[in-house]
Amino acid sequence: DAGVTQSPTHLIKTRGQQVTLRCSPISGHKSVSWYQQVLGQGPQFIFQYYEKEERGRGNFPDRFSARQFPNYSSELNVNALLLGDSALYLCASSRTSGGYYNEQFFGPGTRLTVL
């Protein structure tokens, strides 16, 4: 079975541009979470979606938005890119949303560089 897939693998943008990152969860998983990981730090929670509804949002500005589609894939959008948005963006899928056992399986990530 395919694991979590993300596209693109790498991306270079300039300040002020907009970017869309994509994620396909493991088949049968209905929850997708997005994380930002800066080098040398742990992942920071951005969003969780379950059954196409936003279930949680981390401490990120409104420039960050996301959505989940009927097939449970998801997109993360970041507008008005800043240099500080340069990071590894991880997508993780799980069978359920939080509150109980919700082991998250991670995709390979998208490395975003903002120049």
Place this chain on the structure above:
Amino acid sequence: GQNIDQPTEMTATEGAIVQINCTYQTSGFNGLFWYQQHAGEAPTFLSYNVLDGLEEKGRFSSFLSRSKGYSYLLLKELQMKDSASYLCAKDSNYQLIWGAGTKLIIKP
């Protein structure tokens, strides 16, 4: 706050045992994950503790004390391939709250 604290870096010798500690705030706690992350790769699941006590899984074991807000990951018979960052994460109401990770260096 939501601080998850773990040591920044640890060094151990091949074949030895190492214990990586993690402390967290007990509010909003549903469970505690441990993940392994090799440089440049995504985190991979190691363990999940909900109840107090030690859970053993091969060379890796994880311990939890909910009242103390404390967990540790125990790695036995260390191998060079165990060189990685080890992250603990608190399962808390629709999100995982992550520590910064402990970089484990294995020396021959």
